[in-house]
Amino acid sequence: MSETIEIIPYSDHWPEEYNHIATALKTALGDYALAVDHIGSTSIPGLAAKDVIDVQVTVASLEVPVQAALKQLGYIRKLHLADHRPPGREDLADTELEKHFYFKTNRRVNLHIRVNGRFNQRYALLCRDYLRAHPRAASAYAVIKQQLAKYFPDNADAYYDIKDPVFDVMMEGAEEWIKLLAFSR
Template identity: 45%
Template sequence: MILRMNAITIVRPDPTWAAQFDKTARTLQGILGDTALRVDHIGSTSVPGLPAKDVLDIQATVPTEPQLDDAAQLLAEADWELRPPRRDHPVPGLPQDELQWVKRLVVEPMYRRRVNLHLRVDGRANQRYALLFRDYLRAHPDTATAYGLFKQRAARLPIETTGEYADLKDPVCDLIYLPAEEWAARTGWTL
């Protein structure tokens, strides 16, 4: 008999996630200096009341693509772990140009608070996606509740890797993001 372990654990919302982000953001700003235009709390832990993996997702925005590697190097020198270069998934209806989806992923130094740090270029589709997705869920608590239920149910499936979980979750996020674009246009939302 094969026992399958699930790679994903979704926890109850933690009201201290925002304070944990603030502390981590100060550390990141100290490391990155002027290389980062901004450091933002993104992902499920950035939406009050939303169940999530207990990992802070943070986005550091840099002005140009070469600065992705500059920022990654600064972080590596501070003992952050650089993951291989990757791209976010292209979203239907948004630019399909691969450059719009380029990012670097860096994770926390060993024995520190779990963080996925996404380095993205200012003005690119993937940089906007993360911020608009977060703000839309903050402004639409019923949508956030439905998304939280999906995440909890998905985490109970026999998923073996975080990549499989992301592949399952990406189209659902896109279904939320597409009306978020309409909401942004209607309300005048900007970065």
């Protein structure tokens, strides 16, 4: 049985929870973790979200030996899967979307291990940064998620089948935004 999708108002506790999670990850993974970032909806101030902390650990390779350290922290490997491929991005090699996905049993955490410089690693950070810089886009995104959860609370496939393409439309604007930022520097 799958979990019910529930979007709740933003919690001021999410950044603090992330900080505790990140500190433990950085200590356990040491130099294998090139970066530990709070990603996903709980990383956007004011954004309604599922009560799940998304964390991305950036590594040099998926071959780095992090599994034992993660297991000691209570993370259990769930799947080795590919990230969502945005429509029209057939140019992306499968390795650009590959990830490991973990979850922690005593707190709802999605831990994504991604390779430095790959599309999916950059995409997660761009999503976060764009929504932080564009609060009206974040508000519209929150409404979409709330409506999807209202209509599909027990159907994650339907929820994501609609949410992912909507997000892809927004991210096309984010790609242009980041190019303008780089150009203006």
